[in-house]
Amino acid sequence: xxxxxxxxxxxxxxxxxxxLTCAVHGGSLSGYYWTWIRQPxxxxxxxxxxxxxxxxxNYNPSLxxxxxxxxxxxxxxxxxxxxxxxxxxxxxYYCARFSPxxxxxxxxxxxxxxxxxVSS
Amino acid sequence: xxMTQSPSxxxxxxxxxVTITCRASQDIRDDIGxxxxxxxxxxxxxxxxxxxxxxxxxxxxxxxxxxxxFTLTISSLQPEDFATYYCLQHNSYPRTFGQGTKVEIK
Numbered sequence: 001x002x003x004x005x006x007x008x009x010x011x012x013x014x015x016x017x018x019x020l021t022c023a024v025h026g027g028s029l030s031g032y033y034w035t036w037i038r039q040p041x042x043x044x045x046x047x048x049x050x051x052x053x054x055x056x057x058n059y060n061p062s063l064x065x066x067x068x069x070x071x072x073x074x075x076x077x078x079x080x081x082x083x084x085x086x087x088x089x090x091x092x093y094y095c096a097r098f099s100p101x102x103x104x105x106x107x108x109x110x111x112x113x114x115x116x117x118v119s120s
Numbered sequence: 121x122x123m124t125q126s127p128s129x130x131x132x133x134x135x136x137x138v139t140i141t142c143r144a145s146q147d148i149r150d151d152i153g154x155x156x157x158x159x160x161x162x163x164x165x166x167x168x169x170x171x172x173x174x175x176x177x178x179x180x181x182x183x184x185x186x187x188x189x190f191t192l193t194i195s196s197l198q199p200e201d202f203a204t205y206y207c208l209q210h211n212s213y214p215r216t217f218g219q220g221t222k223v224e225i226k
Contacts, residue, residue: 045217
């Protein structure tokens, strides 16, 4: 059973860069899209972006200028970088796997979530 | 694609039938899933491709719809179902969520 375990700094100052990593345990990176999603306090979930097992990326246009998602196939993990953080980026950040197979499309599993707070 | 979910919250009793609706701003075929989130936890999938029940999810959960209007129904609400529910479309980029429906105990 595939599990995702994520980690990274939880407290940042304004204008710093967020770095989070998500390790894939018990499964292959192949064939899936590896995704980052966030949830600001009291607001709806927001899709940040994804990377395929061959390294192609898609980003949310609202964040595209500040986001980089990368993949390390040798270590079987993927990472998120979000630059120029502000208080508006305070959220719980989740990693998740997206299955693109026709008729079997879903986001599962998810990481445990990382609360990221931006404060001076 | 905008996903408009309603209601934003509801109060219901154990045993009640509950229906949650998501409307897409354009045709998304059946490219939608429903997720349940409990406080402090990551969302968990319930329904995929609009109406397919995830393995292990109780049969009191069902999904329906196609195109722009979708529903999640809980046929007989149980204590463990009190949570927040989200729809999520994967028809086009960026993927987008509904605003969530918080199901509370009456």
